[in-house]
Amino acid sequence: MKLDIEFVRKQFNQLHDNPEFVFCSNAGGSYVANQVNTLMNHYNSHTRVQPYERYAPSSQAGEAMDRAIEGWAEALNISANELTIGPSTSMNTYVMAQAIGVDLGATDEIIVTNQDHEANSGVWRRKAAEKGAEICEWKVNLESGLLDLEQLDCLVNQNTKWVFFAHCSNIVGTSNPVSEITRRVKQNSNAKVFVDAVAQAPHHICDLKELGVDGYAFSLYKVYGPHQSLLYVNREIVSGLTPQCHYFNTGCDSKLFNPAGPQHAQVASCAGVLDYFDALHQHHFKDTPRAPQRMAPQRMTQLHSLISAYETELTAPILDFLGNDDKVRLIGKNHTRDNDRVPTIAFQPLKQSALAVSTKIQDMGIGCESGHFYAHRLLTDLGIDADDGVVRISLVHYNSTEEVEKILMALDHAINH
Ligand SMILES: Cc1ncc(COP(=O)(O)O)c(C=O)c1O
Structure with missing residues (x-):
């Protein structure tokens, strides 16, 4: 079974607000599920x-x-x-x-x-x-x-x-x-x-x-x-x-x-948030007896198997691209095969500033950012100027493969041209 991305995206009004915009700065703060706004x-x-x-x-x-x-x-x-x-x-x-x-x-x-x-x-x-x-x-x-x-x-x-x-x-x-x-x-x-x-x-x-x-x-x-x-x-x-x-x-x-x-x-x-997870679970595991609005760990685990398989699919081409481009230094693992890589991908451009690269990416309608992201000690110890920092692409399970295509094009343009 695969994550039904269309169903997922329907749960986030903001994704439809400006469909051309690609949001990949989720590690700074994600979009809010409609179920949360309903309760608020x-x-x-x-x-x-x-x-x-x-x-x-x-x-x-x-x-x-x-x-x-x-x-x-x-x-x-x-x-x-x-x-x-x-x-x-x-x-x-x-x-x-x-x-x-x-x-x-x-x-x-x-x-x-x-x-x-x-x-x-x-x-x-x-x-x-x-x-x-x-x-x-x-x-x-x-x-x-x-x-x-x-x-x-x-x-x-x-x-x-x-x-x-x-x-x-x-x-x-x-x-x-x-x-x-x-x-x-x-x-x-x-x-x-x-x-x-x-x-x-x-x-x-x-x-x-x-x-x-x-x-x-x-x-x-x-x-x-x-x-x-x-x-x-x-x-x-x-x-x-x-x-x-x-x-x-x-x-x-x-x-x-x-x-x-x-x-x-x-x-x-x-x-x-739990109502959102509950809706996702209901949609994908229709045969599981319903426990209304309860997201016990077992149900969460079932959901996570779908989410992480999907996120791995999203992450792989970006890691592949950045891991093989000698104009950047990719931080962290360049693969997902150990099942411990979340789709938060940071890299240091080696020929330009992180600010210049993130600005070019933003100019292509992609919401990503550069900086130290409050991990100042880490960047400094890795030998990176924390004032300029790294470029960070951070995805979650509502991002689509079409968006990843756009991100890859923007990365290539910003880093290599
Ligand atoms: C890994 C990590 N820890 C802690 C924090 C701080 O969280 P908060 O903004 O809720 O204080 C952040 C925020 O970006 C974070 O990314």
């Missing part, structure tokens, strides 16, 4: 009152928010009280850095990478420095941009308190083996593991208990949803963290890591 409109038109009070529109507002929280908890295979919905992943990691501070002292070590977006780096480094803890950097291979597991083994020891890394880099586009990394960390220490999944989640929503991580975050505005971020904190580690909420809310696990309180309409509309 409904909330704002019918239940825009303080939720969880005792009058009718208010309880409906609370129910709409609970539906999103419970739905996402089920999809991620976690408990609802292990989930915080915050305004952004940067904000969620900032809050978490305050929460873990209590756990850090002068004899402790944390491990961060130079592969991450700054949202999963600077906050931990600053907190560790404030507490006098040692900051150990797990460095990428300077040729490939990939992280090497043996190097991690050398860094982890009994003093390691936390290990922070990305499920997938937003530049290298290769997924790190999260379960295996977590297993190794836990085998050699009592450290906890926190994963930034922002670049992974648009392509694959994971079963978090299966991954075995302690913390995990991703941004729904890159997963066809509203500008919100999902933060998972394993209930078993919560007692070692400092609550970041009002003191009278500390008895409520789901409020511990949200100092601001939730953004009501946005939270309610998070369920729209």
Whole structure:
């Protein structure tokens, strides 16, 4: 069975707004599924009152928010009280850095990478420095941009308190083996593991208990949803963290890591992403008994097999083109055969600036961008001028093969002419 791309594209009004325009800057933020806009409109038109009070529109507002929280908890295979919905992943990691501070002292070590977006780096480094803890950097291979597991083994020891890394880099586009990394960390220490999944989640929503991580975050505005971020904190580690909420809310696990309180309409509309996945699942797996609006991990896995096969098809010709053009340096793997390459493809032009190349591509009606994409440390360590950065083509499963044809023509024109 193949992904029905026509059906997929019908779920995104913005794709039909300007059909000639090719959007391939999805890693910066995706289009929003129609199901999300429906819920947002409904909330704002019918239940825009303080939720969880005792009058009718208010309880409906609370129910709409609970539906999103419970739905996402089920999809991620976690408990609802292990989930915080915050305004952004940067904000969620900032809050978490305050929460873990209590756990850090002068004899402790944390491990961060130079592969991450700054949202999963600077906050931990600053907190560790404030507490006098040692900051150990797990460095990428300077040729490939990939992280090497043996190097991690050398860094982890009994003093390691936390290990922070990305499920997938937003530049290298290769997924790190999260379960295996977590297993190794836990085998050699009592450290906890926190994963930034922002670049992974648009392509694959994971079963978090299966991954075995302690913390995990991703941004729904890159997963066809509203500008919100999902933060998972394993209930078993919560007692070692400092609550970041009002003191009278500390008895409520789901409020511990949200100092601001939730953004009501946005939270309610998070369920729209699951409605979208549900619609996709219904369309493709008609014979599966219907569980209305529930996206349990098994259904998500079925969907992902279709999505990743399709994304691999989209990615291959672009990797092939860039991997064989000596006027560019492709970052990350030049193939998809290991099944760990998401369609986020970054390259450094060797004969022109990234800005010049991305401008030429944009002039051909293609929405792509250049820059450091907040992975400043990675680009600098790879020997790339972070001020100019790399050109990034980032696709998701609503992009079409016709669009890839146009992207290839634009790349050839921008790089070779
Ligand atoms: C890999 C990665 N991590 C973290 C972030 C930060 O997410 P947010 O914009 O929700 O703070 C981004 C945003 O681009 C990202 O790409």
